[in-house]
Amino acid sequence: MAVSKSGGTLRDLQLALQLKIEELRQRDALIDELELELDAKDDLIRQLQVELDKHRGASQREDTTSAGESEVQTQAASAEPQRTKRQAISAEPTALDPSQLTDVPLTSYCKSKESxxxxQRALMNNDYMKHLEDRQILTIVDCMYPTSVAKGCCVIQEGDxxxxxxxxxxxxxxxxxxxxxxCTMGPGKVFGELAVLYNCTRTASVTALTDIKLWGIDRHGFQTIMMRTGLIKHSQYTDFLRSIPSFQSLTEDVVSKVADVLEETFYRDGEYIIRQGATGDTFFIISEGQVKVSQQLSASEEEVTEKTLCKGNWFGEQALIG
Ligand SMILES: Nc1ncnc2c1ncn2[C@@H]1O[C@@H]2COP(=O)(O)O[C@H]2[C@H]1O
Structure with a gap:
């Protein structure tokens, strides 16, 4: 059951959508500019750091009488507080070309049912991976390869x-x-996901306390799985939008942009989607099932059913218009 003030034509909707797209473009451009500025500042910091190191080295060489040069430099380096590297989260997750993803072969590795x-359990229990779709998790499981590391060896080095x-x-x-x-981690734990998911350097070091057996998947395979599923979904959403008669006048570009931002949501029979009087921030298109639109004209009156919507109908468009 849902309450909606229906209004606004497809034209309004297109206009509102185009305004939002333009707004997003402008924000992207601003982010790009700020990132360039940040990079320039990072360069300046690096140059100043080099200058500073040169001056420190020179003054320490002058001060040194008995100690050898390499020892002094070692002491100077260890006394120097290490600047923590900025953990850049890149907006550009991969160098892969999406149009070629279907041709990228994914290698699967044999493993026992227990493995x-x-x-699968490890991925589903990991805070950063548990939101992946079932088919993505199953493909990752399939593509993980076995590896082992001896006790005392470093598996991951912070900053790499x-x-x-x-x-x-x-x-x-x-x-x-x-x-x-x-912390320490035992069997059934995921690690090393942050640098791959966020395209940043390793946030911590991980060392084997015993001989360990691991399953691994590299960035390329991981991103191919992510993007391939994303592409399949995008194409399903695009087909769905194109199948709706009211959306058939939208350009390819607009359909594709709407498909980009669509998210699937499920509601149980009888569950409210929107309550009368609540602030709306979501535009809905029905892909399956029926939605009842009802309105209560006054507190003392019963809700009145206005209409029933079905697949392809939409509601909540006021949220887009603002
Ligand atoms: N505070 C933490 N607790 C547990 N694991 C961590 C913590 N910080 C980093 N890690 C893990 O250590 C890994 C180091 O490489 P990544 O940054 O790719 O991913 C990191 C996480 O998997």
């Missing part, structure tokens, strides 16, 4: 460029940040 279940997401199958690892222990 498949362990990886990361390219692999791991699931621990056997053994224990320790996570440290700037030399301080953060």
């Amino acid at each position: 498949c279940e362990l990886i 460029v990361g390219s692999t997401v791991y699931v621990l199958e056997e053994g224990t690892v320790e996570v440290t940040k700037q030399g301080k222990k953060v």
Whole structure:
């Protein structure tokens, strides 16, 4: 059941949509400008750091009498507080060309049922991966390859460029940040996901406390799975939008932009989608089922059914118009 003040024509809708798209373009342009500014400032900091190091080195060489040069430099380096690298989260997640993704072969690796279940559970219990779709999780499980690391070895080095997401199958690892222990992890845990998901450098070091067995997937495979599913979804949404008679006059570009921002939501039979009087911020298109539009004219009166909407009908358009 839902309450909606229906109003606004398709023309209004198109106009509102185009305004939103333009607004988004302008924001993107502003973000690009600010990022360039930030990069320039980073360059300046790097240059100043080099100058500073040169001056420090020179004054320390003058001060040194008995100690050898390399020792002094080692001391100077360790006394110097390390500047924490900015964890850049890139808006550009991949260098892959989306149009060629269907041709990119994904390699699957044989694994036992127990290993498949362990990886699947690990992904579903990880805060950053649990929102992935079932088919994405199953493909990741399929594409993970086995690897092992000996006790005491570093699996991930903080600050490095990361390219692999791991699931621990056997053994224990320790996570440290700037030399301080953060936690230990045992079988069934995911690590190394942050650098791959956010395109940033490794946020911590991970060291094997015992001999360990791992499953890994590299950035390329991971991003191919993410984008391939995204493309399939985009094409399904585009087909759906094109099948709605009222949307058939929209240009390809607009249909594609709407498909970009569509999200599937499910409601149980009888559940309210919008309540009368609530602030609306979502525009809905029905892909399955029926929606009842009702209105209560006064507090003392019963709700009156205005109409019933079905597949292809939309509501909540006032939210787009603003
Ligand atoms: N505070 C933390 N607690 C547990 N794990 C962490 C923490 N910080 C980082 N990690 C993990 O350590 C990994 C280091 O590489 P990533 O940054 O790719 O992903 C990181 C996480 O998987």
